Amino acid sequence: DVVMTQSPLSLPVTLGQPASISCRSSQSLVYIDGNTYLVWFQQRPGQSPRRLIYDVSKRDSGVPERFSGSGSGTDFTLKISRVEAEDVGVYYCWQYTQWPHTFGQGTKLEIK
Amino acid sequence: EVQLVEWGGGLVQPGGSLRLSCAASGFNFSASWMTWVRQAPGKGLEWAAHISPDGGKTYYVDSVKGRITISRDNAVNSLYLQMNSLRTEDTAVYYCVNQGGMDWGQGTLVTVSS
Numbered sequence: 025d026v027v028m029t030q031s032p033l034s035l036p037v038t039l040g041q042p043a044s045i046s047c048r049s050s051q052s053l054v055y056i057d058g059n060t061y062l063v064w065f066q067q068r069p070g071q072s073p074r075r076l077i078y079d080v081s082k083r084d085s086g087v088p089e090r091f092s093g094s095g096s097g098t099d100f101t102l103k104i105s106r107v108e109a110e111d112v113g114v115y116y117c118w119q120y121t122q123w124p125h126t127f128g129q130g131t132k133l134e135i136k
Numbered sequence: 137e138v139q140l141v142e143w144g145g146g147l148v149q150p151g152g153s154l155r156l157s158c159a160a161s162g163f164n165f166s167a168s169w170m171t172w173v174r175q176a177p178g179k180g181l182e183w184a185a186h187i188s189p190d191g192g193k194t195y196y197v198d199s200v201k202g203r204i205t206i207s208r209d210n211a212v213n214s215l216y217l218q219m220n221s222l223r224t225e226d227t228a229v230y231y232c233v234n235q236g237g238m239d240w241g242q243g244t245l246v247t248v249s250s
Contacts, residue, residue: 061236063236063237065181065237067181072231072240072241072242072243073173073181073231073237073240074240075236075237075238075239078236078237078238084238114180116180116181118181118183118237120236120237123186123195124183124195124196124197124198125171125183125186126183127180127181127182127183128180129180130180130181
């Protein structure tokens with residue numbers, strides 16, 4: 025199975041400051057079709073997860089531009105350019121390149 | 137507007153059974169891979185089961201193989217999860233998710249306890 029390792033697991037950030045979450049996979053996430061099926065989700069307290077980024081770097085409709093995804097192969101990053109209060113929650117990376125599909129452990133973002 | 141509405145959760149004793157349902161609307165359900173993702177209380181997300189658009193291919197996480205069956209009825213835009221031989225560790229919120237994780241339901245809570 026592909027193991028997804030996120031860091032840090034806890035991320036205290038000052039409002040207006042940037043934040044960065046790393047996600048590393050134990051195997052390459054490049055599929056035979058050339059695509060990389062790496063997704064980032066945000067889960068606010070008490071809510072269902074919401075997809076922010078798909079295919080490594082494509083932002084979903086309605087997602088603020090301060091969220092961006094990057095990376096390739098086995099190394100991926102979610103960046104928030106300036107953290108706002110509504111960004112509090114847990115962030116997960118997820119790969120669906122290989123069976124079984126697997127999630128990272130989650131990174132809890134909180135405001136300092 | 138995409139809607140995924142799950143129901144069927146509840147309290148069940150260890151060894152018991154439960155059938156979850158998910159009603160989908162607002163997208164081309166019959167062309168979409170569908171997934172059940174679960175989340176134990178206070179824990180992270182776990183991909184549990186996955187089904188192809190025509191229902192011909194199914195995949196399961198090892199911990200549920202042989203006990204849980206995912207199925208669908210494209211005629212009524214519905215996804216199902218038949219859960220048998222339930223264990224306390226199956227206690228979780230179960231989410232219905234469409235292709236690529238694009239949309240999620242509100243989840244339904246399954247509690248396995250005596």
